[in-house]
Amino acid sequence: MQFRRTRLNGPILVEPQVFRDDRGFFLETFRRDQYTAAGIDAEFVQDNHSRSLRGTVRAFHFQAEPGQPKLVRVARGQAWDVVVDVRRSSPTFGEWESFELDDERNLQLYVPIGFAHGFCVMSDVVDFVYRVGSYYEPDTERGIAWDDPELAIPWPVDEPRVSPRDKTNPTLDQIRETLPAW
Numbered sequence: 001m002q003f004r005r006t007r008l009n010g011p012i013l014v015e016p017q018v019f020r021d022d023r024g025f026f027l028e029t030f031r032r033d034q035y036t037a038a039g040i041d042a043e044f045v046q047d048n049h050s051r052s053l054r055g056t057v058r059a060f061h062f063q064a065e066p067g068q069p070k071l072v073r074v075a076r077g078q079a080w081d082v083v084v085d086v087r088r089s090s091p092t093f094g095e096w097e098s099f100e101l102d103d104e105r106n107l108q109l110y111v112p113i114g115f116a117h118g119f120c121v122m123s124d125v126v127d128f129v130y131r132v133g134s135y136y137e138p139d140t141e142r143g144i145a146w147d148d149p150e151l152a153i154p155w156p157v158d159e160p161r162v163s164p165r166d167k168t169n170p171t172l173d174q175i176r177e178t179l180p181a182w
Contacts, residue, residue, distance in 0.1 A: 001031070003038035008097050009090070010115060011083050012040060014071075014108040027106055029073065030131065040110050042069035042133035049075075050128045052121045057160040059118020059146040059153075060084055060169070065180040066140075067113030069133035077126035078102040079119040080156050084144065086172065087114035087182045094172055096151055114182035116144050120155050143169035 002015040014035075018027045030044075052058065059082065062068070072081065084096045101107050101119075111117045119128065146153070146162060148171045 001028070001034050001038075003034075003040075006097055006099075008083065008085050008092050008095060008115075010085070010112040011097065012038060012110040013099060014038075014110060016106055016108070018106055029108070030071070035110075040071070042071075042110075042112075044069075044071065044131045044133050046132045046135055048130040048132065050130075052126050052128065053161065054121050054124050055157045055159060055161050056121045056126075057118065057146050057155055057157065057162050057166070059120075059166060060116035060144040061118065062086060062116040062142050062144075063134065063137060064140040064142050066134060067180070067182065068136075069113050070111040070117060071108055071131040072101070072111060072117070073106065073108040073129050074101040074103055075127040075129050076103050077121065077123035079121055079123075079126045079128060081109055081119045082117070082153060083109070083111055084116040084118075084151060084172070085114065086116050086144070086179055088176065088179050089181065090114070094151065096153060116142075118146060120157055120160065122156065142175070144172050144175070145169045148172055
């Protein structure tokens, strides 16, 4: 596996070794010793799987204290994945970075605590798999508007499918003072 630092300090892009032949492929999707050596020291406790249709935007979600690190990947299809730095004390607070995740390259993205996460479905369907470092806690769930004008995310879709909840999320500026001091 190769572990690549990203422009924002914290997220890590993981490129697994894929063994392909005329029958298909095989790859390791997680190996604790290699992840730990690369600085991903989260103890993952829960796996999640979502399926979404073309044009769906699921964004931006994160857990407030104690936070929830994630290791995400696309098991089927193609998605445009985005992380936003929501660490108030970070020099890159409010900045975002995007990555294309798909079932061909099998890249994974480590999203550490202090980053909001979202994605847009680029193929007919996407199966998105999340490995998370804390149990889902509805009381600490937070969101940021997927279309926050200050973030100005150029979502690659003309008519996004957005959940009713995501349509009502506040902007990052509206929740800035309530964010934990990660």
